[in-house]
Amino acid sequence: MLLSRIRLPWFSVFKAQVTTPTRLQRSCAPLASKRWQHTPPNPSPCTWKAKEDCFELKYGGLVMQFDYVWLRDHCRSSSCYNSKTNQRSLDTASIDLSIRPEKTRVDDESLFFTWPDGHTTQYKLDWLVQNSYEGQKHSAMHPRSPWKASSYTRADVRSAKWDKFLSCDQELKLFLSNFLLYGIAFVEDVPATVEATERLTQRVSLIRETMYGKMWSFTSDYSRGDTAYTKLALDRHTDTAYFQEPCGIQVFHCLRHEGTGGRTLLVDGFHAAGQILQKSPELFEILSQVPIKHEYIENLSDHSNHMIGIGPVLNVYPWNNEVYMIRYNNYDRAVINTVSQDVVQRWYRAHRELTSALRDPENELWVKLTPGKVIFIDNWRVLHGRESFTGLRELCGCYLTRDDVLNTARSLGLRA
């Protein structure tokens, strides 16, 4: 089985790393003092072999194989690449697909090629390590720390504070660092209004407008065709699985609750997926390959919507087998008609295994949301639900565009 042979870099703890200078300039404690120290790679001898179909390089503990067209395509000389715009100038379609270098030279830091037309290319050896397939398949795209309830509680993750969150880049950076590692993060002491909640989210990202609007606020008034608008318990799920691109981040703020119950349930889907992978790689593979439809059909006088999203339950990067999105919503899952009966049978087994892991009480983190405490949830990773409640409960929130949240994190020097 393919998966059992693949190393799993994503399923271990990764620390956020500083990679770029900060863009935002709001000051408090100096950011530089908190930077992770970058350890330069040990200098190691470099050897190479120009093979018939690829260029093989041994360096930094790796044996890397590069395609010759790839090497020509990734020339970073000024005529091939605009370093001001970080865009390729070279027309890839103009490269001879049987191209080979005429001359090759390597020194302590770089590889040099001279191509048949006389053009020369210099590749930094460290750049080749970072950008080779062999380098990528042993590293994670996203830093993360999969958790179960006890490990998250033990981590004692600090909540951000409203005032500092708005005024201080260091506070925002710490918040985003926690969000990237755990898939959830809190801000406290927020005024219990829709306006304050909106202001808070705009510090992080653009709001993603959907058919529910930009900022939404609701009570259990059955105003929309969704169980969320009732007082019933909601089993764990990710939202908007019925979008082609499910919403990236969800924000909740309980503005008031006069009654009992209503705690929020949080489950780290990546942790559960990792458990499946360790226990039954073949079931993990089915969940990552079988396309599943989710659907939202609403026919109310004011709202008429029909959304369809298609994708596997576990979305993984094929080069390193890292899960980057879980799409799990039993309420909105549509008819399964994309695979044959024998696959359906195995899919139900895999789904049952994943559901058991997601329902394991050890994996359930229960949180009482109170006025002033805003939670950000990575909707591509952490499932949410709630227990039933009594009394009036008013909740507001929104979805955020994932690209913009990650962009803010990167601009603060985080690896995202």
Ligand SMILES: [Fe+2]
């Ligand atoms: Fe939901």
